[in-house]
Amino acid sequence: MVGLRERKKQRTRRALIEGALRLFDEKGFEETTLAEIAAEADVSTRTFFSYFASKEDVVFYDVDERMELVLSLLAGKEPGMSPGDLLLKIIDTSLEQLASQEVLTFENTELRVRLILTEPTLQARALQRLFDSQLRLAHGLHEAYAGRLTLTDSAAAVGALVGAVKLAVMAGIEHEHSLDELWNTARRAAQVALSGLRSLG
Template sequence: MVGLRERKKQRTRQALIEAALRLFSEKGFEETTLAEIAAAADVSTRTFFSYFASKEDVVFHDSAERLDRAVAVLAGRQPGDTVAGLLLRLVDESLRWATSEENITFEDARLRLRLVLGEPALQARALQVLFDDQLRLAKALHEAFPERLTPVDAAAAVGAMAGAVKAAIVANLDEERSLQEIYETGRRAAEVALSGVRSLDDAKTPAG
């Protein structure tokens, strides 16, 4: 059971995230100051730094938790799992969590995507996050199927899946009208990408 102190911290963190995204939308990312975000959330600037180190950290506030959840899915491989099947389960669970109304509204999800696409500093951060995440997921996938995948196989499978999902969601940003549509776009892209990954499930032993 979450205690009163922890619930208060969660509310403050969420208030900072919502205030930041609102101000980024109204004023622009570069033009918004940390002091303005803190004031909009009714806390001090010092309190802001208790939760986030920078404005970029607010935009990517859930990156670490999403990655931890994804790695946990791969680590939970069951005896009958195939490579493609496990990766599709990873996509399903990741998209369900990322598009849950409890975590983010559709408006905030679309705003965050637009911010990342339009701000050079956020683009650079997104690329670094993507690169680091894919390396860790590739390692976890290889560890889940050491008898079937080489590190190269695992990296290629993760890269194909992640690239397809992200590219499809960004390409359809103006067409989607709900979190469910974002989920459906991401899952369809994963299915297309994983059709090639299924060839790895036919391999008896990893290639050299």
């Protein structure tokens, strides 16, 4: 059971994220100050830095948590599970985790994608985080199937899967109208990509 102190921290973090995204939408990313984000959440700027190191970190608030989940799934794979089935499980579990986040709405997801596509600072951060996470996932998949998958196989599989899912979500977000539709798009893209990866066994 989550204690009172932890619940308060979660509420503050959520208020900072929601407040920041709202301000980014209304004023623009570059024009929004840290002080304004803190004020929106009714906390001090010093408190903001207890949760995030920068405005950019607010946009990517869940990336590290999702990466840890992925690595734990790789480390705890079930005996006999194929690489393709494990990768699909990772996608499904990641989507379930996203769906459980109270702060995540379709509007916030749409805004995040728009910000990342249009703000040069966020584009650079997103590209760096994407390469880093894919490389970590490739190494994790390679280790999970040591002696069965080469690092090249693992990297190619991860690149194909992540690329398919991310591009499908970015392309579909203009046409979908709910998170459920968006998650279905992501899962369909994963299935399409994985159908070509069955040669991995």
